[in-house]
Amino acid sequence: MLQHAEQMWWKVYAEGVPNCVDIANDEIENLPPNDQFSMLKGSKFIYTTCGFEFALKGFTSNSDSWHKLEDIKLASSLRRTHNSDIVSEIWKEDCFFGSQYLNGINPTLIRKCFKIPENFPVDEHMVASSLGTSTNLNKELQDGNIYLADYEILDKMTSTNIINGKPQYIAAPLCLLWKNPLDQLVPIAIQLSRTPGDDAPVFLPTDSENDWLLAKIWVRNADYQVHELDAHFLRTHLLAEVFTIATFRQLPMGHPVYKLIIPHFRYTLGINVLARKHLVGPEGYFDQAVVVGNGGIPILLKNAMERVTYSSLCIPDNIKSRNMESIPNYLYRDDGMKIWSAVESFVCNIVNHYYTRDEMVSEDPELQAWVAEIFREGFLQNKSSGVPSCLESKASLIKYLTMMIFTCSAQHSAVNNGQFDYYSWMPNGPTSMNSPPPKAKCVTTMDAILKALPDVNTTARGIIAVWVISKETLDRRCLGNYPDVRFTENTIQKFIKEFQDRLAEISTVIRKRNRAMRLPYDFLDPSMIENSVSI
Template sequence: MVTYEVTVHTGTRALAGTTSYIYIQLRGTEAESEEKILDQAYFSLGFSEGSVRTFKVECKASLGELIHVKLSSKPFMGLDNQWYCNKILVTTPEDDEILFPCYRWLGCEEKLVLRHAKASLVFQDTNPIAQRHRMRQLEERQEIFGFVDSKHRVNEQRVWKVYVEGLPHANHYESALDMPAEVRFSYTKTIDFLYNLGTQLIAMKLEGLADSKMTWGSFNELDRILCENRNKTIACFVDYVQEHWDEDEFFGYQFLNGLCPMMIQRCSKLPENFPVTEEMVKDSLGRNRLEVEMKKGNIFLCDYKMLDGLVGNEVHGRKQYLTAPLVLLYCDSNDMMLPIAIQLGQKAGNDNPIFLPTDSKTDWQLAKIYVRAAEFSVHELDFHLLRTHLMAEVFTMATLRNLPSPHPLYKLLLPHIRYTHQINIMARNQLISNDGSITLYTAVGGDYLPKLLRRATASLTYSSLCLPDNISERGLWKVPNYHYRDDGMKLWNIIYEFVEGVLTHYYKSDGDVKKDSELQCWIKEIFCKGFLKRKSTGIPQSFQAVKDLVKFVTMVIFTASAQHASVNNGQFEFGGWMPNFPSGLRKPPPKEKDQTTKDTILETLPDVGTTVHTMAVLRLLSSISSDHYPLGDFPEEWFEVGSVPCKLIKKFQEDLKSLPDLIKNTKLELPYTFLDPENVDNSVAI
């Protein structure tokens, strides 16, 4: 007889324990053990939350090299309660300790098959039992994360759901409760999310503000509402925005370090539809000429042409207006980015004046407000929803459907796809649905929302998702005070080094990449379902070299973590003061100058109810839950203890820990901390 020692780790999350009977069976290359109940005593300890219990499994002879562990559960006295198992450690008769990661719920009458933690590529998993397990696991996953479309009933092909034609495809679940438990929010995060949302709107409804269609009487009234909704953590930031929102310096600063720092680009030639003359900008440029400053690389452009022709939504029974502005900016000798001309429509003409800093204060203020409203629409749907949430969902679906648990890339990406399915289902149900907040309270909601998303998807490229390439394309390597670029590149390089270390440990040559059929299926689904087979995007259809794989995986992790943090975490900080980030505007853009008054501006801005609803949503989206896993946090053990990836994870964490001291943005007048690793989630989870 030989003895295997089995140590069972129950999870620490809420309700993880169980009183059910748990059975185990060990499978090796030579034989398998008999199924053994791990606790037979009537008054047993059970498997309580956070418990670690050790048992012995007796076998007639050695099982050979262990391949997998099978767990099953049966109810105790009819009580059908789930069990959350973190991991199983098996000590062999030869004193080898083998880790079997689980991190899943096990329900009564269910079975789980756990592979050991040693990662392997498909052509390295040569044992027939191991090969069959890989295939079965992927078949099960494709059935769980796919549905039978009416067009595919003949061969019962499990496909992704087309949420809207022309957009990246998605998971098919209508409700988070329909999904497997292991990809849903934890109990803690669910409570946090619902509490934060509820408290925001309940307070407003009690004050009679949430349903008000009244126009704000003054900016002082806005100040009172903002004071009641800020907290100590962000109070200084919000106060700064409130005080400086109308200043040209802060307006220009936000193109570099605000919520949408990916649109501004160097301007070497004015667009034909933006006829700015030397005479118009002479006061802004001083003795410098526009053409000369363009050649020096000091003139920049932000073009919202994506919004051109879109009709505004109706909010509270009143039509909203969308504009597609062009903004010309100048980086002056003091390294400040300043707006020098604004045109609110794409078609030049007498009824579409070019507004200048030398115009009346109210004209210039209103022009900047229209730009900030355009920024709201493009930011929320293109740079936030599409380029982080929907892209992360594509990566999540492809990973779950094509990479089995022994695959090293599955283990590497798992922390970065955590909760993404649920947060996106909630976004579709509560933000962009027919009765969602974006639909009800923003100018870009309604019938033109999918049109904007289709335009955004059509403009999506691989290079725009890779920070170094994107910075180069926009000509922004030398622009000063670009904290998003500087901090983002430090994070990109740290992630790249980590990814390169892990992947080159498993892929010893380009040939290994080419013959990894699971990997090739992964990228093919991303190309087909995420980028809709558009070769023009530059997204690879297959991988031919290790370096190409490393870059792509770096982009995936950066998108789900750092990029999402940069466009998400400051939404209330920048948008809590509504005039700086209005969700819609109630009057059409002015067709001539010198007609705007302070009352005109208040009548143009969102009404009271729209403001407080938008404020509540921005506050919710900016909140950090207690179930927060910052970048570099690996709460689950998926790699072998002491393996090369584990050592690389430790180095990755050390590099991230040192980053705040390197970026030193806390000393700025307005600290830029959105890319501090402590503020960056591992995944798109909010």
């Protein structure tokens, strides 16, 4: 068992992917005691997992296809939330489909579209019925009302899973969306192939109900893969682990940066070790229920890592790069920017207290070694990512620390906490597909849709997984809650109190807004955000 931080080492997790902690036999018991789950958290975690598995036992042993959509309700209703009930009622609606790109659990994929991609042959005639007679596609493009969800990252996923003895299928769709005059974001065209042609039709809302529904289900399946492995696992869990290990290895406990960020790494190593063994490892959840499976995970993670940039990890830059500053009802942006600003202000106070000149940052050898190790072990020395390998000023340190705290707390909450709400109704987030994407229109029946969806046991395993990993167990510490006193100065305690008060104000505003919403967005309510990646 590791006893001291200096005994913590790196190992390669997968080619082209951030390195991870090297512990004996990849067992959580071999982590340092402070990085293991507390008895309270560990026992609740086991109880939550085993209890739900028992409740779904009849489903997990059934490898048949679903016979009716209504039958899926039996499995999804064994555990319920207000939001999961709503999702199961409105999942077919186009405006709900579009809203998930703004306020669902993968809110950073969509971007404004100024020109239709060449391999997505959508023309004026195709979408005329969707846009109405008062406008046209070219005008809506010019006015900034067209958006694109592009799953190009899945294009080369040649390694797909076999579940229940059946090959599984994946697509890399292109989905065009329109912000209509009611400020609703709705899909207006979907292509399930990267190569246009007679066997790659562009599906439209004016097609048959089953054709359009299956096309949207395929997009939701693609979104599930990208969300779970890129937005969630890579960009929060794996990066948080890199930050954790480098901090233990390079910063002494008395360093002000160590004191500032260490609460945001609580239980991260523990949950990641469990995830690599039981979720994304051989014979884990992904092998049992997800199309990419254990064999496809390294491929997708490598593809995703090539797209990670510093700006994409900083929400103000991320929003700007995707031209998403002005679209209405984008609650991830609105709430996230408030939290980023609160964190940034808090970090600014701390940094300015300890570093009175820029030279104190650039000449801090422990700080520079820490940043360099994160760049080397986490971002694999990829200069094109824009991630700094050294810090030369107070401003650069403030942004870096703000990114780190936001990633480990608010960003993880945004992509984690709603998984059961949005995925427990399986057709809204199928983990895999039993049939290949349709290559023609007017051939899809409801029976064909049911046969394409995950089998009964695959569905049950998916529901169990999202219940366990999105429901924070006991022993929680919300953002800004620092019961372990590390800063003793009165000035720093004042900064902490100001940070807590500002988060409380943000929470009050969000809760008041949510009371008027049919489907509340509380993933970025500070009272619901954990300090760290701990589940």
